[in-house]
Amino acid sequence: MSRRPVTIVIFSGFFLLGMLFIMWGILLPDIAADLAMSELVSGGFFLLFSVGMMLGAIIGGKYVSKFEFLPLLAVLCITDSVLLLVMAHLQHWQSMLAVVFVIGLVSSSIITIGHTLIARLYEEKRFAMMGIMDFMFSLGTFAASFYVTLVYSFALDWRWTIRIVVVMLLFLSLYTWLAARSQKKQLAGQPKAQGQTLKYSxxxxxxxxxxxxxxxxxxGAVEFGNANWFVSYAQQGQGFSGDDSRYLLAFFTAGMVISRLTFSLCLRYFSIHRLTVIMTTMTLAGAAGIKLGDTFMQIGSFNLLLGLGLGGLFPLVLSSAMNIDPAKGPVLSGITIIGNSLGVQISSFSTGLWANFAPLTTAFWVIPLAAVWLWLAGWYFSRQLKAINLSAGH
Incomplete structure (x- = not known):
């Protein structure tokens, strides 16, 4: 299989998905005003999207290996395009909730295929390429705000921001379909690998x-807990202005981007299991520092530390797991998406629930507590990796 067209498809797709995922939060106030969505309904919007992601991860991890990846990817991209086009014309919030659930399901399957293909194509530099792939997703989230601002500068509404993404996805679908045809011609006459259904058990x-x-x-609990609640915490709990709060959060996103680009370089100096502990320790220190700090520079520095620890951790642990059993790539990707989605839901919901009974400054302790969970799980995960590597060495 030729690497270049597949890599272009996956990286472009992850960039567009990163834009799309963060756009929900940017556009939600306008969507809610247009469709008369209450705060409860708006919360349901994110919940259903997350549940769709979980279900898509379960289905995708189990069944995508039964199909040829590139043609399936083209179909899924076209399906997402059609769903987004439908969304851009909806007039009732009830149908909006149904559509966003299916978009989450389809998008999750695309991510599962992306993880699997890149891991298989670049076995010799899997960590670096997985990091760059997730960097493209982060780059899409970073670009989303500028994209929405640009579209709105032409006096267009939220529906147009989605329609333009539809056009970009359709172009990606066409390129994917052409790449799939080219691959099919190259592999003509060669025996096909037998499709299989993978088992989570x-x-x-x-x-x-x-x-x-x-x-x-x-x-998921730490990343999106901080992303969803930090600005509110900084404004309500620490008294920063809206602009300063967003600048402080930018330290976190900058750390995430830098970490995903550079973590693989650290593997020249540290073993995988040791780097896992180092990154989870940085994450814990950053999360605790954000909660305990009170000046702009203190909180900004700890936000940067949190991003540096957290950003590369996801591709690091997923790549190391795929090294153990490459054939189970789709299921392993599905497991990470399911765990991530559950962490997002529980962290965001528990912070909001706690904030109903106590100040947000107290409820924000959910993020450092989640970081403790992450450190413990990461430490035990690193011990397992070390044991597996030692046994493989014998």
């Missing part, structure tokens, strides 16, 4: 993969 029985799910849970 075969993977979860192994302690190292169960710990991968627990690490992913903590990862």
């Amino acid at each position: 075969d993977v979860i029985r192994r302690p190292v993969f169960l710990l991968l799910a627990l690490v992913s849970f903590g990862y």
Whole structure:
């Protein structure tokens, strides 16, 4: 299989998905005003999208290996395009909730295929390429705000921001379909690999993969707990202005981007299991420092530390798991997405619930507590990796 077209498809797709995922939060106030969505309904919007992601990860991890990846990817991208086009014309919030659930399901399957293909194509530099792939996702989230601002500068509404993404996804679908045809011609006459249905039970029985799910849970809880609640915490709890609060959060996103680009370089100096502990320790220190700090520079520095520890951790642990059993790539990707989605839901919901009974400054302790969970899961995961590597050496 030729690497270049597949890599272009995956990296472009992850960039567009990163834009799309963060756009929900940017556009939600306008969508809610247009469709008369209450705060409860708006919360349901994110919940259903997250549940769709979980279900898509379960289905995708189990069944995508039954199909040829590139043609399936083209179909999924076209399906996402059609769903987004439908969303851009909806007039009632009830149908909006149904559509965003299916978009989450389809998008999650695309991510599962992306993780699997890159891991298989670049076995010799899997860590670096997985990091760059997740960097493209982060780059999409970074670009989303500028994209929405640009579209709105032409006096267009939220529907147009989605329609333009539809056009970009359709172009990606066409390129993917052409790449799939080219690959089919190159492989003509060669025996095809037998499609198979993978079983989660075969993977979860192994302690190292169960710990991968627990690490992913903590990862999602810390990343999106901080992303969803930090600005409110900085404004309400620490008295920073809206602009200063967003600048402080930018330290976190900058750390995430830098970490995903550079973590693989650290593997020249540290073993995988040791780097896992180092990054989870940085994450814990950053999360605790954000809560305990009170000046702009203190909180900004700890936000940067949190991003540097957290950003590369996801591709690091997923790549190391795929090194153990490459054939189970789709299931392993599915496990991480499921754990991540559960962490997002529980962290965001528990912070909001706690904030109903106590000040947000107290409720924000959910993020450092999630970081403790992540450190413990990461430490046990690293011990399993070390034991597996030692046994393989013998």
